[in-house]
Amino acid sequence: MLDIKMFRDHADVIRADHDKRGIAHDSIDEVIRLDEAWKKTRYDADQLRRQRNQAARGIAEAKKAGDSTEAERILAEVASLGDQIDELGIEADNLVNSRDTLRMKIPNILHQSVPVGENEDGNTLHSKHGEKGEYTFTPKTHNELVDQNNWVDLPRAAKIAGSRFYFLKGDLARMELALQQYAIDCLTAKGYTFVQPPVMMNRSAYEGVTDLSDFETVMYNVQPEGFYTIATSEHPLTAMFMDEVIEPSMLPLKMVGVSPCFRREVGAHGQSDKGIWRVHQFTKIEQIIISKPEDSWELHEELLTNCVELWDSLGLHYEVVNICTGDMGTVAAKKYDLEAWLPGVDAYKEVVSCSNCTDYQANRLRMRYRTAEGNEAVHTLNSTAVATSRALVAIVEQNQMEDGLVQIPEVLQPYMQGQKVLQSCKW
RNA sequence: GCGGACGUCGCAUAGCCUGGUAUCGCGCCGGAUUUGAAAUCCGGUGACCUCGUGUCGCGAGAGUUCGAAUCUCUCCGUUCGCGCCA
DSSP states (O other): OOOHHHHHHOHHHHHHHHHHHTOOSHHHHHHHHHHHHHHHHHHHHHHHHHHHHHHHHHHHHHHHTTOHHHHHHHHHHTTTHHHHHHHHHHHHHHHHHHHHHHHHHSOOOOOTTSOOOSSGGGOEEEEEESOOOOOSSOOOOHHHHHHHTTOEEHHHHHHHTOTTOOEEOHHHHHHHHHHHHHHHHHHHHTTOEEEOOOSEEOHHHHTTTSOTTHHHHTOOEETTTTEEEOSSTHHHHHHTTTTOEEOGGGOSEEEEEEEEEEOOOTTOOOGGGTTTTSOSEEEEEEEEEEEOGGGHHHHHHHHHHHHHHHHHHTTOOEEEEEOOGGGOOSSOSEEEEEEEEETTTTEEEEEEEEEEOTTHHHHHHTOEEEETTEEEEOEEEEEEEEEHHHHHHHHHHHTBOTTSOEEOOGGGGGGGTTOOEEOOOOO
């Protein structure tokens, strides 16, 4: 959510940003209109409250002085004030609620380095890492490979849960765990604190970190408590300091989180999403930073550097893409994606997303830090380190051999008792 | 699940019984003093607005009242005891 001061003092900046994104200004104008109406109504209500408070003080004094006639007189005079105050108060509440409901939907201000484009075709190449491997045979898709080796059981998962769930089995499941440990070790070595978050959140905290439409399409709602299962550990870790004033000496707060991630994937279909590429549940190791505003752009680059080092060390070929205006969501001010090459389909597909959300989430979460001038909103950043299901797909496809077995990346071998090749499951 | 206690500005705490201006301390910021620092002293330190002798704010919401941190109810959270439990 953008600071209301942006609408009052720098509406031109928001308008220019909407122009870049190619969206109309209607909502901005409406927020400004509602804000002015709220300020006026609020002022009127305050004036009445002031009258009432003065009267109440008068009554207190009169009673102390033992003058009950005077007390009765003031009481009669202000008898109707309460109703008027209630009326104006409700009106003011309605106005400010409408204002903020609308304000929540207005996207973050983009960084100037974000390329302008209508859709994902406008994303620009930031950097290339590694080379396409050369195969003396026709590379298979990960679906064919996990099927051939009995590493994934989709039909039985569908039977007991539903489509887009999976059993992960044998050596592939072992490598999944190795990936988790390796990624966590890499980041804790860089000074990031390992945190395991709750995997469910209440609605009010969740509203602080996500696009409102996600409640209808992304998160599972768990009854009877009404919790939401997290779609990524970004959400609990970012919301962790909700409603707090953080000591500046604690910043920047760097965390590496691991959690299962749950996604309903409403409306998501298509041949390319078969197998374990797009699923309802997967594990993700996530980097989170909470920082002072002046440090966030440098730290955004640090997050990307961490990803690059991690993915390079796995020996994988991928590209880094700078997401354009038309492909950016509501929350991020700038976003890099890592797209790994999948030889089975000869395409680059998203495996990592690295965002600077500036003060957008912090404003919603009322998450501030102390400065000489007062309390100011912090900046929040997040980046995938490894989403294991997708990393497995990239490894399986890129490291496949002619017999359909898969070489284990060297850095993961120590986590698998030195094993070098993933073996098939018997059943 | 049952029963009790508790929730007050960044932290810590008083006020609650008996309704009538949000207390003291620490930390932090500014000023005085100092070559500098420490110590000391003074002031400030939640949010909002049309910036006032203004309004709101004591976990959230509702109620009683001219007026609620204070009384009543519901909910949330923390904690202790009992029960169940990996």
